Amino acid sequence: MQENDTITAISTPLGEGGIGIVRLSGPKAFDIGHKIFIPSGKMTCDYPEAKHLYHGHVLNKKGETVDEVLVSFMPAPYTYTREDVVEINCHSGVFAMRTILKITMQNGARLAEPGEFTKRAFVKGRIDLSRAEAVINMIKARSEEAVKAAASNIRGALDDKVKVLRERLIEARAPLEASFDYPEEYEMDDGDLKKVEAAITYVKEEIKSMLRDIGRNRAFQEGVSIAIIGKPNVGKSSLLNAMLKQKRAIVHEMPGTTRDILEGYMNLGGYPIKLIDTAGIQGTEDPVEKEGIARSKKAAEQAKLIITVHDGSRKWEDEDRKIAAMVEPNQGKVIVINKKDLEMKISLEKVRKCYKEATVVQTAAIRGEGMSELEEAAAEQMDVLFKGVSEGPAVISIRHEQILEETYICIERAQKMLVQEQPELVSLELQNAWLKMGEITGETIKEELLDKIFSEFCLGK
Ligand SMILES: Nc1nc2c(ncn2[C@@H]2O[C@H](COP(=O)(O)OP(=O)(O)OP(=O)(O)O)[C@@H](O)[C@H]2O)c(=O)[nH]1
Ligand SMILES: [Mg+2]
Structure with missing residues (x-):
């Protein structure tokens, strides 16, 4: 996927309504905005001000008025995608919105893939993957509880939780690594062993409770x-x-x-x-x-x-x-x-x-x-x-469930090997668990998987 082109999409549902939004994001967004939009008054400066909504008209190639609109120009980096964004608020008729979309494309924008705006927010580092996926859940939420859960994940609850757990895994690995990297100078004592054990148990229990809550979270999400x-x-x-x-x-x-x-x-x-x-x-x-x-x-x-x-x-x-x-x-x-x-x-x-x-x-x-x-x-x-559900970040997606299940298996293995006094293998399993969990936040994820995740979004988001 080219990240440097300018994308466009209809960001509101297609149908008759008061307002529909065509959104552009990318380096040419402002240029395209200027080309197709004639403001009613004068723009206060050459460079449109953020937080201003400009009234005017969109013109087609022949210079004919297509619709009366309100347009906002939002300069990078303080936007959803961290790129320049232009939002054209037009009348929400299928034909009006499609016409404006077509005009933006004739002027150099490319039609966005589903979820591409959010993917850009992720790629540009504005949000982690768990927040991006929470955006899909917010859109698809079927209850107040599901909206709450999605909002808390958009704010970063799942991301924070995963970070804490991954941190504990690193802490647990430190004495293990030292004991086999520098066997002459460092030997693990009972205190170290207890710390490793405690960290492993903590992560295991936390993952278990997240897995246990999935049924209820999904019930609130999907019905x-x-x-x-x-x-x-x-x-x-x-x-x-x-x-x-x-x-x-x-x-x-x-x-x-x-x-x-x-x-x-x-x-x-x-x-x-x-x-x-x-x-x-x-x-x-x-x-x-x-x-x-x-x-x-x-x-x-x-x-x-x-x-x-x-x-x-x-x-x-x-x-x-x-x-x-x-x-x-x-x-x-x-x-x-x-x-x-x-x-x-x-x-x-x-x-x-x-x-x-x-x-x-x-x-x-x-x-x-x-x-x-x-x-x-x-x-x-x-x-x-759905009883016995704890407070905390809501895990809903099958992807997250699979990651947590696989992490749980690694942790269980590590726990077993600790008893069998195999520090290298314990450390390896903890590293595997750490890498796996990184797929939730997107730190250790592969590009193909990213495309698949974002393709589940609706168009224009
Ligand atoms: N007196 C009385 N009649 C009822 C009540 N509930 C349903 N009926 C009547 O029972 C008949 C069948 O009602 P339905 O709701 O169609 O029953 P159903 O179980 O869906 O029937 P099928 O679709 O044929 O399996 C209708 O004539 C209803 O008016 C009730 O609470 N009291
Ligand atoms: Mg019936």
């Missing part, structure tokens, strides 16, 4: 799937609608109304939730229904939490037991007895016997009754599933 399952006609779709507070799914007295899985998004006790309505599960010969049921089963398998729904106005059947048996031991569950507004025919005793300790909530989904109890029970289940 948790909750599947609603049950026999046909028990009120699953009515429940989905009541929980989402909208008429998302078709509800009908005819059993087998929902043919395919259907999703909706909501927030539950701070957790971002993907709520999934499924087709009623029963034995059937209808090929379409069969396919719907297969999809429902798959969605249920992949969900973190299952809401099993039973019709309270009908007797407990063997089919209900089969539904209950679909929940896996590692999944959270909440049991709903629906249609409580009708005469209850279901045996609560049988329900309890089947589900043991699980929370049972009675609802009348069509009237929206029992929803707060249901949501409370589901949120409690989430807390159980």
